Structure formats: C-alpha cells, structure tokens
Amino acid sequence: MFLATTYDKVSEAWTKLSPNKLVLKRIASYAQSSADLLTNLILHGHSDSYTWECLVRTPLNNYDAIVLLHRDKLCYPQRLLFPTGVDHGKQVIQGKTSKEFYPYMAFGNALKSLEEAKTKLMVDFDPTNYFLEDLKASITEEFPDTFKVWYDSLGGDAIGLTWERKGTKKRSRDDAEETRRDPVDILKGLAEVGKGFVKSIYLLKAPKTPVVI
Incomplete structure (x- = not known):
C-alpha cells in the first residue's frame, strides 16, 4: 500500500500490515475535511485563536x-495548547486525581536530598503511554473487538474511542443475552484501568448493534 498526496510527490510511505480499511477511510475523511476547512478560513479571512484550534484538533x-x-x-x-472540553454526550464517570505520582517536577517542589530524588524523580515516565498500553491490553483481553483507540502521539488530554463494527454472525437468543454488555458498564471498566489518571469519560454515541462479548 502506498500513501501519496498531490502536493508531495517525492516522499514515500509504504505500509505492510496497517492501516486497515477503517483507518484509511478515516484518514481520507480527515484530509478532505481539513482541506475544506482551510479553504473556507482563507476565503473568509479568519485569523482568531479558534482558527488555529480548528487546524490542529480533531472534532x-x-x-x-x-x-x-x-x-x-x-x-x-x-x-x-487547547485543553479539551466536552459539552455534549452522557458523562459516565468523574474521576479524582491521584496523589501517587507526578510525571514532572515543578520548580516550586525542589528536592532537598538525593534520597528524596530517588523516591520522587521519575525518568522517561509518560503516564499517557503506559495508560494506553494498559487500555489496549484491557480491550484485547476483556472487551475484544469492541473499541478502537485514537490519540495524539504528540500529547493531549483526550483519547477517542470508536465502536468496532462486527460481522452479522447469527447467535442464539440465550447466548446473546448471556454475553451482552452495557456500553456504560464497559466504559466504567476502562475508567478503572486509568484510575487516578482518568478525569472523566463521555459516551457520545451508543453502538448501533448490541455489544456482545
């Protein structure tokens, strides 16, 4: 597979096992919407802070x-640059911040001794990456083929989730009832994975078909 654009005919980006069709479709959609947005902003001469926010943040x-x-x-x-605020959807949980770790050391919290540094200073510690690893592992083990995770690899305070589309395999009514899961309960389970780090979770769209695990 080869990804190319009209304005960049020199660079090469070959893929082997990824992205899949869902990711490719989303990439194409982002590219088209970004081009339309940029064209609209240029034509109408917008130059406020919201303009820049639109260009670097996914809706x-x-x-x-x-x-x-x-x-x-x-x-x-x-x-x-632009903290995330959610003003729609259903809030599933509201989590408290943890006092067990601090990923960065502020200047106001100067260390008084080497021993204190050994217990408090964390080198190359990125809680977001560790949380994403645990989150993906939890989805794979407890909720297989349920969610797809989207996040900004350069940093951010939000992680997006989309429901996976499953095939239309026929199941018996009893079997489906035994393994059907409430989307809200699933999201609460994910919150437990990041307890102390997750601030809140919002359900924006319920799955079109029941979540069966």
Missing part, C-alpha cells in the same frame, strides 16, 4: 466516546 464528534485525562498528570501539561 470530538468523530468519536463514539471520549476519555479525558487529568492535565496536571500529563508528561508536559504546559505544552497543551
């Missing part, structure tokens, strides 16, 4: 659920 309505993280627990909270 939240592209996701089925949103996981918000505590900003003070991010690896580089000062680099967060």
Whole structure:
C-alpha cells in the first residue's frame, strides 16, 4: 500500500500490515475535511485563536466516546495548547486525581536530598503511554473487538474511542443475552484501568448493534 498526496510527490510511505480499511477511510475523511476547512478560513479571512484550534484538533464528534485525562498528570501539561472540553454526550464517570505520582517536577517542589530524588524523580515516565498500553491490553483481553483507540502521539488530554463494527454472525437468543454488555458498564471498566489518571469519560454515541462479548 502506498500513501501519496498531490502536493508531495517525492516522499514515500509504504505500509505492510496497517492501516486497515477503517483507518484509511478515516484518514481520507480527515484530509478532505481539513482541506475544506482551510479553504473556507482563507476565503473568509479568519485569523482568531479558534482558527488555529480548528487546524490542529480533531472534532470530538468523530468519536463514539471520549476519555479525558487529568492535565496536571500529563508528561508536559504546559505544552497543551487547547485543553479539551466536552459539552455534549452522557458523562459516565468523574474521576479524582491521584496523589501517587507526578510525571514532572515543578520548580516550586525542589528536592532537598538525593534520597528524596530517588523516591520522587521519575525518568522517561509518560503516564499517557503506559495508560494506553494498559487500555489496549484491557480491550484485547476483556472487551475484544469492541473499541478502537485514537490519540495524539504528540500529547493531549483526550483519547477517542470508536465502536468496532462486527460481522452479522447469527447467535442464539440465550447466548446473546448471556454475553451482552452495557456500553456504560464497559466504559466504567476502562475508567478503572486509568484510575487516578482518568478525569472523566463521555459516551457520545451508543453502538448501533448490541455489544456482545
């Protein structure tokens, strides 16, 4: 598979096992909507802060659920240009911040001794990456083929989730009833994975078909 654009005929980006059709479709959709948005902004001469925010942030309505993280627990909270705010959907949980770890050391919290540094200073610790690893492992083990995870690899306080589309395999009524899961309960389970780091979770769109695991 080869990805190319009209304006960049020199670079090469070959893929082997990924992305799949769902990701490719989303990439094409993002590219088209970004081009349309940029054209509209240029034609109408917009230059306010919202303009830049539109260019670097993915619209939240592209996701089925949103996981918000505590900003003070991010690896580089000062680099967060546009904090995420969710004003629609159903709030599933509201989590408290943890006091067990601090991914960065503020200047106001100067260390007094080497022993204190050994217990408090964390080198190359990015809680978002560790949470994503645990989240993907939890989805694979407990909720297989249920969610797809979307996030900004350069940092951010939000993680997007979309429901996976399953095949139309026929199941007996008794079997389906035994393994059917409430989407809200699934999201609450994911919140437990990031307890102390997850600020809140919002359900924006319920799956079109029952979640059967």
